[in-house]
Amino acid sequence: xxxxxxxxxHVHGAVTEExxxxxxxxxxxxxxxxxxxxxxxxxxxxxxxxxxxxSPDWTKPFEFFPTILNGIVMTxxxxxxxLTMMGAVRAASAGRPTAIRWLGATILLGTAFxxxxxxxxSLMIREGWSPSRNPLGGSPLFGATxxxxxxxxxxxxxxxxxxxxxxxxLYRRGRLDASYIETTGLYWHFVDLVWIFVFPLVxxxxxx
Numbered sequence: 001x002x003x004x005x006x007x008x009x010h011v012h013g014a015v016t017e018e019x020x021x022x023x024x025x026x027x028x029x030x031x032x033x034x035x036x037x038x039x040x041x042x043x044x045x046x047x048x049x050x051x052x053x054x055s056p057d058w059t060k061p062f063e064f065f066p067t068i069l070n071g072i073v074m075t076x077x078x079x080x081x082x083l084t085m086m087g088a089v090r091a092a093s094a095g096r097p098t099a100i101r102w103l104g105a106t107i108l109l110g111t112a113f114x115x116x117x118x119x120x121x122s123l124m125i126r127e128g129w130s131p132s133r134n135p136l137g138g139s140p141l142f143g144a145t146x147x148x149x150x151x152x153x154x155x156x157x158x159x160x161x162x163x164x165x166x167x168x169x170l171y172r173r174g175r176l177d178a179s180y181i182e183t184t185g186l187y188w189h190f191v192d193l194v195w196i197f198v199f200p201l202v203x204x205x206x207x208x
Contacts, residue, residue, distance in 0.1 A: 030183050034190045037156075041194050044152070045201060048145045052205075059138030060206045067120065071203040074116050075195065078157075081109035082192045089185045092171070092178035099181065103168040106188065110161040117154050121147075146202060153198050156191040163187065 023031075052058055062068055088102035128135030131144045167184050170176040 024179060024183075026179070026183050027186070030186050034186065037190070038194075041152075041197070044149060045197060048149060048201065051141055051145060055139045055141060057138045059134055059136050059142045060208050061136055061142070062203060062207045064207070066123070068203060068207055070116060070120050071199055074113050075199050077109050077113050077116070078192050078195050081106050081113070082189055084109060085185045085188045089178075089182050092181045095178075099178070100168060100172055103164060103171075103181070107161055107164050107168065110157055110164065110188075113157055114154065114161065117150065117157075121150075142206075149198060149202055153191070153194055156194065160184075160188050160191050 084102050084105040088099050088106060091097075091099035091102055129143050129146075131147045132140055134140045134142055163184055167176060167180050171178075171181060
């Protein structure tokens with residue numbers, strides 16, 4: 001066997017080398033992103049808890065209606081969207097066309113969450129709340145932490161809805177396979193999980 005043939009065989013072997021950690025590259029990248037983002041949210045929530053405990057004049061402004069009830073509805077909407085996302089992943093893996101419907105339902109639920117959240121922000125802003133102002137006279141850090149934490153969570157949801165819309169469109173046209181839906185589903189489940197921590201810490205613990 002000539003040197004050129006050996007080199008070509010080596011190159012071919014490198015191309016067909018097994019995937020690292022037994023997962024696809026895009027799924028591995030998504031897991032690394034989730035780990036980094038989880039560390040970010042963990043640090044932010046820890047700092048929020050530290051500030052909250054260290055502020056003697058911390059405000060607890062939320063009543064059951066409308067804020068806590070609205071938060072419960074948002075939580076139910078987001079948890080339901082995780083179920084529809086699971087349905088989309090399973091349908092796409094089995095090659096069933098119902099994957100498009102499941103993805104559409106997930107996008108609608110995610111959009112509903114965004115609308116409910118923006119409505120809540122609008123009501124609070126009209127009452128005088130802002131990142132630097134507390135209309136009840138307590139610590140202004142409440143507004144800063146509330147809008148900061150919920151805003152970051154909302155940004156992730158908006159990005160997820162956009163990503164789902166793009167993946168759905170390209171999957172419907174046959175330009176993406178089921179693995180892309182699974183990878184996007186990992187991100188969607190992550191942002192849902194983040195909200196499960198945000199809701200009790202930012203809403204329930206600040207109920208009157």
